[in-house]
Amino acid sequence: MTSTQRTTHRWKFARIGGLDQVILETADDLLNLGQLDQKLWVALSCPVKSLEYDEDTLKLLDTDNDGRIRVDEITGAIKWLSTRLADVGVILNPQPQLPPDAINAGTPEGALLLSTANLLISEGKTGLSVAGIAETRKQFLDGRFNGDGVISADTTDTPELKQLVENIIATQGAAQDLSGKPGVTQEKIDAFYDAVAAHIARNAEAAATQVFVFGKTTPAAHAAFKAVREKIDDYFERCRLASFDPRTLAALNRPESDYAAIIARDLKPGDSDLAGFPLAKITPDKPLSLAAGINPAWTAAVGAFLSDTMPVAFNAGKADITAAEWASLKTKFGPYENWLAANAGSPITALGDARIEEIHATSAADRDALGKLVAQDKALESESLALNDINRLVRYYSQLGVLLRNFVNFADFYSLKHSAIFQAGVLYLDSRSCELCIRVDDPAAHSVLAALSRACIAYCELKRAGEAPLKIAACFTQGDSDYLMVGRNGVFYDMKGRDWDATITKLVSNPISVREAFWSPYKKLIRTIEEHLAKRGAAAEAATGAKLDKVAENTANADKLAAASASATPEAPKKIDVGTVAAIGVAAGALTGAIAAIATGIARLAPWQILLIPVALLLIISGPSMFIAWLKLRQRTLGPILDAAGWAVNGRVKINVPLGTSLTDIATLPDGSQRTLRDPYEDKAAKRRKRRIVLVLVLAALAAFGAWAWIDHIETNTWIWDRLLSSK
Incomplete structure (x- = not known):
């Protein structure tokens, strides 16, 4: 709603944490949320993940599947509930189970849900719970048919149909069944059989136009030919070059040094390094022998060419091939290769001609059988939709109110009874427990914006056996930061009560x-x-x-030093420089004068003024840092911390001193505890020195006070005496 729009609904607001937050108490409050100015919402969006909130419910709310919950999705959920609940306000204080009488039987949507709910409520129960509906829904979805019109391989009755479904998935892609299994729809079945028919038609046309140059053996012959084509081309090109210039013969066969680098280690069949050497020994104008003298890395491929291609292309028993014969063979395969290229876009060809012909032979019966399975599954669509709606209703009823208290306002965060959905748990470290702990993905990126919160943040890595590591940002809002440092260890308890090892990896000091x-x-x-x-x-x-x-x-060199000392001329004694003496005198005089001036100034002060001198010194020293800290503590806010975690916080959610004190607890002795002050390892000598120092300071203060009193007494007597003399 824009600032120029008005609403007739009368809202209630509370000033909490320095922020005006709307109070949600009635169904009218919820139904009019769409009319509440978004500038008055505490948050405008939040992520679906990394929250202490049911992720399945958040996915239901995330209608556009963008991974975020926004204002319109919140108001849309309330509008959806308004036609299905008799009083939508019940979501603010839900019962553990949704009672059937809470469903609105006066609307078509509510009546359908009520009939479904009555069927699902088993004997001895009074309502529907999230866990119960989840279990019922899981059983339904994991059944053979679940109403989504998708059948998986497990849905079929025979191995043949199972293989057929797998073939359809492989060539047409999978449709996701509600149970999570890959499957096929009627549309994919139709597309698959259309592709099979088109492939058979193309093959028939190719046979009629003699594209299959060697008949049915053409695919196998071409596959063996294709496997060695580049290598045989290389062989004949090398032979031509050797024929052109015999001096290249040694280089064309590769020097011995190249072989030495390979044979120095153990060789394996099909060695990739050896495969780069010539197919056979290069000799000018010599046919390629396919039965002997072949590079060991190519023996298998050449053997397949000799058995699958040579007999159909030439004649049985032929074991060599000339350059001219090789060129002729490539020409013969030309039309078939052109035909393959033209049909390369069809995924059905991956199944092979034999399998495609087998599918085509039984296509009528198998296609009908698959269609019947899809129809059986679709017959349960109404039950599936009703179960989905009842699942949505129960989740919204039991959990939407919690989201409202952490989105429209931050009532849970400021409450002493509940934790906010962004609070991940409690960190125990440095004799403190920190309740404001938020899950983060990248501490380095998070800290850039979070530093603007003016809070002291310790980023910790959490580890627990059998669990993926987590990262949190823990806010220390009471105590000091003297012993907070990277590498310190603590223990973190998540909202499920599980303990994690926590280690500080980064600090934001405030x-x-x-x-x-x-x-x-x-x-x-x-x-x-x-x-x-x-x-x-x-x-x-x-x-x-x-x-x-x-x-x-x-x-070690005493004798040499003695001889040198005897022959050396004694140095004249150094004289003290007059300037140095004068400088020392001036400094001493200045220091004495300063001390005298300070003493005189103190002597002129009243007793109560002297007592204020230590206070003034403390304020001069500590005042600036205290003032800066006071300013930063007034600016401390939760917004940047949540924004860096993916939220869009609308209001300035302050963390003042009282709230900070409640978010971080310092170790204190339990009420009624007994405490023994005798420490067997106490440093008694240090304690005595401390007492002596304190005693000396007290005596010095008393002496200073006595000196002041004496000087003041003398000045007072002198003043009186002068007054008497002047009167005479």
Whole structure:
């Protein structure tokens, strides 16, 4: 509906997650969904796969089979239900089974479904369930006849008809039976027999025009001829070249070095490398002997030519052929090859003439038998359609409401009772459980858009014995990211309760909490100090090693060093440069002045102002990172994460701090637990050092406060004394 259109239906909306979401409560709400402005839908499309939702139901909803569910398909399903249910609003709170009285008997569609439902409801049951209908439908579809007008090889009664169905599938293509088996329809049967008749007619015409130059033996003779044609052509061309220039004879027979490369290994019949050598020894103007001296790789093919082609083309017992005879033979096969080329487009020829003639001989009876089987199958079409409709009705009744709560609005996502259909399970890692886990196909591609969500995302690869690996994007929305790193392992539980081994393969870093941002500068400072200390330690170790090497070298050459030292002129002691002394003095004075200025400034502050100094320092250091984290947490949204997974999210589905806290749970001790604080492996020395440091800091603060009070006391007394003197 465009923004200029109006609807008389009064809608209810709720502000959830910073987004106005429509509330679906009644049948009128559902029937008017087509009039609701699409800008007010939370999602506009979603994929059929990778959701925690029945895929068969999604396929029924996907009427255009494009792999996506869109708004018009949702509203179309509700419209379909409106003529088949007495109250379409029941899908919002369905029972485990569809009761017959929920079906609208006042419409033709509903009356037909009600009669079918009454037939399917067995004794002792009160309704129809998805599992029960699926089992009934499977039994019907797996039966010999299922009403789709497609018969498979298993439908036939005799081996002959079974082979015939397989021949039709091979030449005309398969039609998919509702049971999933390949089969044939009446149209394919008719096309097959038309092709057989056309092939027989072509053969008869060819025989009349002497295309079959050797009669019925022509196909076999030509097949053997075709197998060696190129090789015999090569042989005679080499012989002609040798006759033209005898100097080429050695090269035409291939040098010995070429043979040496082959015979160095074990040879096998029909060796492909040997097949590239000449068919026989090249001799100028010599006929080709077919019985002896043939390249071993071509023995079988030449033998077939000698037995199948030579007797019918020349005479029995002829075992050689000249270049002229070979040219004549190719000419004789010319019309037959032209005929083959003209009929090459017919797939029926793949069966061979013998099989085609056999099929043609029994075509009348077999064609009629197959037609009767198709008719028997089609006779159950009404039952098949009714079963399909009852299957659709039961699935829509029990599951469409769930899809509405994850498409029109995101009620399930914001609910504490249900999980959204895009949530794949729960990841346990780093003392946390993450409930916002979404299946992805390509983490690298997904992360490009998902990074705009401002969420901290860990992409994990999931593995489980006997299952194909999966990939998920897990959102960490509470805690910190200090120990989230590529390679860390956890455990993932899918919606079926199955456990998977999870390994982080990629991270998208974003602030998780303001608390994490507060400590971030200090953690970075500590890491920087540790890195510098490590570098300095490594440099010191290297310097120490160099000094030890120098000492060892001096010790080994002590006599030479002593002689050199005796003859060398002693160096004059270095004098301290006056400029250096002056610079040190200036620096010390500046530092002392700065300390004095700071101390004087602090001394002039009131006690409550002094207490604010540490707070101000903390805000100066941590304030910027906390502010940036606060901004990003306000912008954190689910939309880009789902969009990258194939959704079209219409609204800005925010993940604020309270929602993020509910999506990621941090480890806490159970209520009523007892805790012993005595750790047998506690570093007591470090604990004492920590206490001493704290004590020193407290004493320093008290000393500073005392100094301030003393200075303030002196200044106050001086002011009073000056006032007294001036009054006198």
